[in-house]
Amino acid sequence: MPGTTESRPISMLERTALVGVMLLPLLLLHAHGIAEVAIAVVDLCFLARSTMTRDWAWLGTRWLWFATAWWGWLVFCSLPISGTTLGEGGPRSLLQALMTVRFLLLVAALEWFVLRTAAARLWIWRLVAASAAWIVLNSVIQDIFGRNLLGLPPAGEGVLTGPFGKARAGPPMARIIIPAVLPPAANLLQRRDKAATAAAYALLLGSVVIMVLIGQRMPLMLTLFGLLIVAVLIRRLRPLVLTAAIAGALLLAASPVVAPSAYFRLVEKFSAQMEHFAVSPYGQLYTRAWQVGLNHPFTGMGFDGFATGCPRPANFRPSFDGSEPNGGGAKICWDHPHNYWLQALDDGGFIGLALFGAMAVAWLLPLGRGLWLDPEPRRVALFAAIFIQLWPIQSTTAFTSMPVGGWFFLLLGWAMAESRAQPRS
Template sequence: MTAKRIARLAALLLPFCLLYARAGAELTIGLIDLAFLTHSLRSRDFAWARRPWFVIALLWWAAEILASTPIAALGLGPAGWKSLSQAIVLIRLLLLPAGLAWALDTPAARTRFWLAIAIAEGWILLQCWQQAIIGVNIFGDHRWPDGALTGPFWAPRAGPPYTHLLFLVALPIIAALIARRGIAPKCAAAGIGIIGFATALIIGQRMPFLLAGLGLAVTALAFRPVRLPAIALGILVLLAIPALKLVSPPSFDKLVLETTHQVQHFALSPYGELYTRATVMIERSPWHGYGFNGFLYFCPQSRFDAGLPALGIGPTDLARGACNIHPHNFYLQAAIEAGIGGLLLFAALNLAWLIELGRGILRQPMKLGAFIGVLTYAWPLASTDNFAVLPMAGWLFVMLGLGLALPQSGPAEPERLYTGQSRQPAMTGSYHD
């Protein structure tokens, strides 16, 4: 079995492992990386390592390693070797999108990989509706106490992956349907859009729902064939929010009432406490940070109780949720771990990813979907998970890898979802044989 075939098989398993098998996801990521590096060594082709996004990724990785290396004289690596070891293995994730782009070098391979992602997304959707209608998911789990749907999981984890994958899965199908003659395909496309957003609404998680709105706005701007329907859908969603109180009162309470309360008293909310605490930590060590997972290791220390007097924000309180395993924002996390320099490199890395994916999105719905998925993941004004921890980090690099595998120009790919054939000339470049 060739290295590329191993990588392709591992890639097909990866979306399902991200749903339920974290160890399996780590194994498949390792196989993809190993197969990719083996091919690069055998062919002596490392042109992919000179791509701007990968160069910036290596610089950010180096900043994380430096900040995590125990050098007491320089104040670096206060968490010791456990932090350094975690920083070192970040490279497995940074290699993954390049490995996927190499493995998914044919329309057939991309279609199969997209279908695996679509099945995972569809499973989340179905389990959310089952739980909303009959009260439990397939495993017998009920709604979370705050009203959010858990979908196919035991905890409220359905919203983030569902939202990030929504446009990658839905846009190619919608584009293929509206390209067909007749009213029925166009009605089906409208139905997919409505069901997709209705699911984001009933899940009842605020940030994923807002990010879905961001994705819809980008779709309206970038994809002309659905511009007016997208605007209409946005208006419909806004009108549906009050009706949610009748259809799903727990979701309404979570999205509207709790959000209103937290916005009015944000500084004293758990998120306000977290962000204040994180800002104080950055002020105390603005240049070298605390190393990988520094927030987890050092947040409880009393020296960070100070608050932000200049903004009228008082001292934080552990009892109000000022500490957690991460600061719930990627950019605060980057600054805490590797200082201001690490923050700038991390921001540059996300921008480089978006620039790379942004080429060709006006003509390729699948690439537009990947772009929106990465954009909603990298959006700075959001509550997030830990950046480098599976499963969420895995979804980011899955979307990024598929987006990088798509050609930058040429006809749109939705038709290949049905034909499995390419109408483009063979691709060339450093990702491909």
């Protein structure tokens, strides 16, 4: 039954899968290649367990139907069949499309197998919170002393890198900071004493402050968006979220003095990009991605369709404002269009885009079930993290690229497990 804790002995397959999942946060931070191995181990243990026990109930999961339809269409569009427009990216594109199933299996394994118990879900929260704390610690030290604990300086334009050597602190933090701090903040508020309330405010205020100091625009905006979702769902946290937002605004106002590099990126550079968005790198990429989709409306160009189609002159079009006749030519091209929804369009045409949207809705519906009436903080935090990941108006990595893709599917599987553990009314 949902929410129960099994007392039977843990099998070797379960133990191996559990260890693999618990290692994922560390591996996603510092060993992406090994993280891929850990995901494969978890998937294989899950499939082996299902085979040995003949327990395939998880195949009836509704979100999995939509996800399988999207994945199957992606594979079909990536088939390199001569004489057709399918699989224009070749065998490598097909292999990558086939391997995308590993993330869907990971989510199913977390929901049905690895994170069934409350103890396992508590441990994954602890490890995600520790990962966020590690990034925060290195960011603060780098901001104060000029180098992080690994001896590395900030990236270009003064962006704080946390424990990394490049500007990679913001994207994972935008996904994990709310699930990390919201449950303890909510618990502290329930104590209804001044010290606990002050600690709760400090947690959320500190989260916004560190995202401002890191200096990456989209992660900051996604974090604020996620906190807005939290405020909508949890009434008692609305004053806390409002205070955190005001603190972030005040810090931005003071940033020309206290954090000039953050001010340059978050205010000056962002304003300039928005003013000339049509000819900015993002505007050029989105224009090209849309044209690739229009030119291949039924099946797209297969996995990595944007990378395949972007440099082809047939997909050039003028910029939105008409100032660049060829939209920047081939020199603007990248591996992906920096938007998950445009990526789905270029990979699988408008059918692929529709299936991607259906899959996103199929994920969000069970995650949001019952939250309006019973907004349990951990579930709300995870719902917010998944919602902002799938929000269509943002610049992104490629959908399945590591480490951000790994963080997303780890959080998604954890969120599904939390949802399944709730009693059905």
